[in-house]
Amino acid sequence: MKKLEGKIAVITGGSSGIGLATAKRFVEEGAHVVITGRREKELKEAAALIERNVTTVVGDVSRLEDLDRLYAVVKEKYGHIDILFANAGAGTIAPLAMATEAHFDQTFDVNVKGLFFTVQKALPLFKDGGSIILTSSVSNVLGLPGFSAYAASKAAVRNFARAWTMELKDRKIRVNCVSPGPIDTPALATTTGLTAEQAKQAAAQFASQIPMGRSGKPEEIAAAVTFLASDESSFITGVDLAVDGGMAQV
Numbered sequence: 001m002k003k004l005e006g007k008i009a010v011i012t013g014g015s016s017g018i019g020l021a022t023a024k025r026f027v028e029e030g031a032h033v034v035i036t037g038r039r040e041k042e043l044k045e046a047a048a049l050i051e052r053n054v055t056t057v058v059g060d061v062s063r064l065e066d067l068d069r070l071y072a073v074v075k076e077k078y079g080h081i082d083i084l085f086a087n088a089g090a091g092t093i094a095p096l097a098m099a100t101e102a103h104f105d106q107t108f109d110v111n112v113k114g115l116f117f118t119v120q121k122a123l124p125l126f127k128d129g130g131s132i133i134l135t136s137s138v139s140n141v142l143g144l145p146g147f148s149a150y151a152a153s154k155a156a157v158r159n160f161a162r163a164w165t166m167e168l169k170d171r172k173i174r175v176n177c178v179s180p181g182p183i184d185t186p187a188l189a190t191t192t193g194l195t196a197e198q199a200k201q202a203a204a205q206f207a208s209q210i211p212m213g214r215s216g217k218p219e220e221i222a223a224a225v226t227f228l229a230s231d232e233s234s235f236i237t238g239v240d241l242a243v244d245g246g247m248a249q250v
């Protein structure tokens with residue numbers, strides 16, 4: 001029996017990495033997915049990989065008018081949402097002494113403000129009894145040099161799940177975080193500002209801090225998100241599910 005048969009799911013940042021792997025898995029489990037990303041070409045390529053039951057909407061989650069456009073498409077096409085995976089996010093590396101205002105604003109605009117309004121603006125379309133999953137990060141409890149703005153933004157996301165669990169409980173909407181450890185996605189090489197060689201070194205250094213001795217695969221996050229999206233997790237809300245090979249657990 002498929003876990004998400006007939007469900008309507010919205011996934012932000014669905015064109016790459018964790019979001020794309022989750023979109024693929026959701027469709028395999030019987031869902032229809034609406035994926036967003038900032039670049040049309042990447043979104044179309046992602047849709048081709050997902051193959052079926054996928055709609056794409058180009059948009060930046062930190063722009064509220066783009067979110068309005070996204071949900072107008074969802075309303076017109078499906079009329080409601082069962083599952084929201086608020087996953088779009090990024091972070092450049094900047095030690096405190098060198099960080100600029102632009103670095104700070106960009107990090108919080110996408111990871112905090114963008115995610116906040118992604119969820120707020122979905123609520124009118126949300127079915128009672130649905131599931132919201134937020135992408136935080138193991139950095140929400142770690143002190144990682146160079147990642148302070150990013151980690152703080154992900155700690156904010158972790159707290160959103162607590163408050164929104166309370167605010168949405170009467171609608172029986174569950175809200176949980178998934179917190180990936182280091183995962184093999186394009187992010188480290190493309191969004192952090194590292195060169196390819198530095199990204200390789202950073203990945204090796206992270207792996208050395210992980211009890212399981214390796215970084216994770218996007219599909220391993222997708223499996224956890226599918227669990228949180230489905231009725232398999234029907235008595236789980238407000239949690240932060242770390243999928244990190246033990247990195248932040250020991």
Ligand code: NAD
Nearest residue numbers: 013015016017018037060061088089137180182183185187
């Ligand atoms: P990725 O770069 O492969 O994918 C990021 C996705 O988010 C892309 O689809 C991109 O288009 C989208 N995105 C970024 N900024 C956006 C914006 N302003 N508006 C709309 N879409 C935007 O990265 P990923 O590793 O799959 O990251 C997904 C999430 O997982 C992020 O929130 C990231 O912070 C988090 N995360 C990643 C790791 C890791 O090691 N890869 C670890 C912990 C948390």
